[in-house]
Amino acid sequence: MPNRTSSRALHFALGLGLAGAAGWIGARLVTRHAGAGLLDRADRLLGGGDKAIRLAASARLGDDPAQRLHLFVPTDPALDPALTRHVLPVVLFIHGGGWTSGDPGEYRFVARTLAAHGYAVALAGYRLGEAGRFPAMLEDGAAALRWIAAHGADAGADADRVVLMGHSAGAYNAMMLGLDRAWWARGGLPAGALRGVIGLAGPYDFLPLDDPLTIAAFGHVDDLALTQPINHVHGAAPPVLLIHGRDDSRVLVRHSMALARALARVGARSDTHVFDGISHEGLIMRFARPFRRDRRPLDRVLAFLDEVTTASAPVQAAAG
Secondary structure (H helix, E strand, O other): OOOHHHHHHHHHHHHHOOHHHHHHHHHHHHOOOOHHHHHHHHHHHHOOOOOOEEEEEEEEOOOOOOOEEEEEEEOOOOOOHHHHOOOEEEEEEEOOOOOOOOOHHHHHHHHHHHHOOOOEEEEEOOOOHHHHOOOHHHHHHHHHHHHHHHHHHHHOEEEEEEEEEEEOHHHHHHHHHHHOHHHHHHOOOOOOOEEEEEEEOOOOOOOOOOOHHHHHHHOOOOOHHHHOHHHHOOOOOOOEEEEEEOOOOOOOOHHHHHHHHHHHHOOOOEEEEEEOOOOHHHHHHOOOHHHOOOOHHHHHHHHHHHHHHHOOOOOOOOOO
């Protein structure tokens, strides 16, 4: 848990409106085990609580405590499915943490931010550490998609309009689920329902394994090429949005650029943005209220979501 000194320092910086100080403190905290939770509390504090969203459904997706899903919808009377009796396009967000840490409940700030623009937001957890080694983390992502396909409409989420989104390790999970047809098929969504994939600072091409986190998560796999998103590109892939911070020293920009080139070679659609002055942690921070003064990443995400969820469903090849 964050100590009281760290919490007071963050609130002091935010209260004074010192963007530079808040950014430094936030970046330090997000790198710690409970950093996202403190960032979420700051977002909730400055936004007046959770009044803009409501928890429409929760689900256990397996026996592991990490295998759970929370679905949030907006409370705006013009958007709330309970009042409008309409289902909303759904964003399935997958958290990062190097496949060893993270809690979907600490990313409510993503739900608050996106739900205000008319989206149901599912925060999905997955097994971590040894229990979550490849392919377990993807099995859990497919289970989240199956839940949306089977139960989403009852909670206000449209299973015919789903976008996958993730940060860091979560971006890897999202991209594999979206590009590898075998995982997409396990999700059980209707044909054409997967409208897009958003990768925020994700690792997509990391062979040979040279990092303790990737070695722990993938080192046991015989054919490592199968673990790489870049090796699963195909012409019928859903639209992809790639966003990276140029100052990212944890997952280098080359990952997004390499995947963008691979998608282009097979004729798949991708849109890539590299933003100056943004670090690895700083990218996800900009979806929280204290750091939303820099709207570049959020604006690109909202434009992409609007385009792919309002357009007609693309024709996709049968999963194989």
